[in-house]
Amino acid sequence: MIKKFLIFVVAFAVLFAVVYGFQEVFINQSSQEIRFSVFDTNVFFGVTSLIICIHFEIFSSIKKLQSQLGFIYLPTLFIKGILFFIIFKSSIFNSETLTITERLHLLIPLLLFLALEVFFITRILKEKQAN
Structure with a gap:
């Protein structure tokens, strides 16, 4: 289980470095302000995607929860959205409108981290189905 946690951490850290690196290069080369x-x-x-994957791996090892894993995952998207709104309310949601560039700088990382999260969740579900 520790090996899987390390894989999660490394994968999310690499994705973070790549996404943030590309964003910084784009922001520095463009004249638009974020x-x-x-x-x-x-x-x-x-971090939220990593926490969800780690908790999902832990929950998958509990025999009573194995049949409920899909239902456990569903509310995480809503919880993540609510937390995002609460944390970034003053910096993002108080702006009158977001530019296309600002929207893309939010949407692309969201989708990439969500895709990696779903990849790991589906692997965990397949492993538990095979057992």
Whole structure:
């Protein structure tokens, strides 16, 4: 189980470094200003997805919860959305409108971290189905 946790941490850290690196290069090369912290939003997406994967792996080892894993995962998306709103309310949601560039700097990392999260969750589910 420790090996899986390390794989999760390394995968999310590498994805964070790649996404944040590309964003910083793009921001430095373009003349557009981003009115929120790209680093903070990426950390949020990465850490919440990592926590969900780790907890899901732990829950999958509990025999009573194995049949309920899909139902356990569903509310995590809503909880993540609510936490994002609460944490970034003043910096993102108080802006009148977000530019296309700002929207993309939120949407692309969200989708990439979500894709990695879903990849790990489906692997865990397949492993538990095989057993």
